[in-house]
Amino acid sequence: MSKGEFDLIRAWTSGRQAPSLLRSNGVVAGIGDDAAVTEWTPGMQMVVTCDTMVEEIHFKTITMRDSDVGFKAMAAAVSDIAAMGAIPKYALISISQPKNAKEQRLQGIYDGLYECADLWNVAVIGGDTTSSLSGISITVTVIGEVENGKALLRSAAQTGDIVFVTGYPGCSSAGLDLLLQKNTPAEQWGGFQPLQIPLVQAHTRPVPQITAGRLLQQLGSCHALNDVSDGIASEAWEIAEASGRGVDLIEDRIPIAAELQAHAYSVRKDPLDFVLYGGEDYLLIGTMPADRALDAQLKFSEAGLSLHVIGYITGDHNGVRMAKSDGLLEAVPKRGYNHFGKE
Numbered sequence: 127m128s129k130g131e132f133d134l135i136r137a138w139t140s141g142r143q144a145p146s147l148l149r150s151n152g153v154v155a156g157i158g159d160d161a162a163v164t165e166w167t168p169g170m171q172m173v174v175t176c177d178t179m180v181e182e183i184h185f186k187t188i189t190m191r192d193s194d195v196g197f198k199a200m201a202a203a204v205s206d207i208a209a210m211g212a213i214p215k216y217a218l219i220s221i222s223q224p225k226n227a228k229e230q231r232l233q234g235i236y237d238g239l240y241e242c243a244d245l246w247n248v249a250v251i252g253g254d255t256t257s258s259l260s261g262i263s264i265t266v267t268v269i270g271e272v273e274n275g276k277a278l279l280r281s282a283a284q285t286g287d288i289v290f291v292t293g294y295p296g297c298s299s300a301g302l303d304l305l306l307q308k309n310t311p312a313e314q315w316g317g318f319q320p321l322q323i324p325l326v327q328a329h330t331r332p333v334p335q336i337t338a339g340r341l342l343q344q345l346g347s348c349h350a351l352n353d354v355s356d357g358i359a360s361e362a363w364e365i366a367e368a369s370g371r372g373v374d375l376i377e378d379r380i381p382i383a384a385e386l387q388a389h390a391y392s393v394r395k396d397p398l399d400f401v402l403y404g405g406e407d408y409l410l411i412g413t414m415p416a417d418r419a420l421d422a423q424l425k426f427s428e429a430g431l432s433l434h435v436i437g438y439i440t441g442d443h444n445g446v447r448m449a450k451s452d453g454l455l456e457a458v459p460k461r462g463y464n465h466f467g468k469e
């Protein structure tokens with residue numbers, strides 16, 4: 127590595143965002159001082175989150191191009207702000223990279239980070255850079271805001287609520303399956319069938335559900351909300367446990383994308399395995415009173431978004447069950463992506 131730390135940071139970040147974006151977000155001092163300084167909005171509360179992506183765990187050169195890695199690192203962190211019904215405003219990016227990392231890789235990662243940040247009006251205001259023994263690791267911290275007392279918590283589900291999801295879950299992990307099957311560097315992919323491309327895109331370029339999260343917050347009817355990073359089963363369990371209620375999912379109501387159906391058929395798996403235990407969809411799963419669902423669906427469709435009712439909240443138990451097509455009620459195991467478990 128020929129350049130020093132400060133030259134690198136300057137090369138990755140300088141002049142990357144429009145001064146108007148920084149100004150409209152109230153950035154007083156951004157990258158370059160000991161810490162960033164920003165204005166604050168009266169009547170709003172701060173919402174803060176961070177997520178990390180580690181080479182070989184969250185991405186490999188055969189699954190994602192460098193710009194995809196950056197885009198997804200920002201999208202995954204912003205997704206947790208969406209899951210609170212909040213507006214993302216600022217991001218800080220911490221990078222660890224091996225001493226011999228190719229400069230071009232980090233440039234690509236920053237291209238993706240800024241592409242996503244610009245799409246969602248997030249001002250990048252700082253970060254940290256260190257060396258690592260092996261592999262690249264990226265942590266994105268996002269700071270946002272929400273109207274006082276109006277954050278949407280996963281503990282707020284009520285008996286009699288329906289459970290919804292804001293899109294077609296399971297596609298990201300089916301895309302990962304395809305990319306791992308291909309086993310060639312991501313730069314040289316090509317050759318995916320038309321039905322496979324949306325799955326690969328769901329994995330490499332997830333769309334954070336900020337618009338959906340804000341709409342849900344503004345409707346005033348949404349109770350619990352969570353984003354889907356570890357699979358529907360895991361997120362439903364989190365809502366059930368935090369709310370002290372049961373989640374009953376209805377198999378026939380779970381939206382299965384045609385592309386997912388086709389992939390599951392070709393690998394002889396149940397598409398529900400991808401939906402329940404796959405993860406990295408970054409959709410929103412939440413609850414609202416049953417009699418508010420139709421209005422919410424209308425508002426979503428007016429905004430070009432989708433809201434699928436997939437189950438309901440019950441006071442009868444404390445876990446997650448699935449009403450199968452044949453009428454049987456089955457327990458859904460608390461399984462999903464687990465960094466330290468066997469699954």
Ligand SMILES: Nc1ncnc2c1ncn2[C@@H]1O[C@H](COP(=O)(O)OP(=O)(O)O)[C@@H](O)[C@H]1O
Pocket residue numbers: 176177206355
């Ligand atoms: N190392 C840590 N130290 C303190 N809090 C943590 C740590 N890791 C995760 N958390 C907190 O635990 C909660 C769950 O984390 P996580 O499962 O990563 O959330 P999500 O899936 O929404 O990204 C969050 O409130 C997060 O801030």
Ligand SMILES: Cc1ncc(C[n+]2csc(CCOP(=O)(O)OP(=O)(O)O)c2C)c(N)n1
Pocket residue numbers: 177178182183184185186189202302355356404405406463
């Ligand atoms: C090469 C590779 N193998 C496996 C996966 C699958 N995977 C890695 S982490 C993860 C779960 C989501 O990540 P996590 O850090 O748990 O996100 P959080 O819940 O904190 O938002 C999944 C499904 C992947 N993306 N890439």
Ligand SMILES: [Mg+2]
Pocket residue numbers: 176177178
């Ligand atoms: Mg996390």
Ligand SMILES: [Mg+2]
Pocket residue numbers: 205206209352353354355
């Ligand atoms: Mg989350």
Ligand SMILES: [Mg+2]
Pocket residue numbers: 177202203206355
């Ligand atoms: Mg997360």
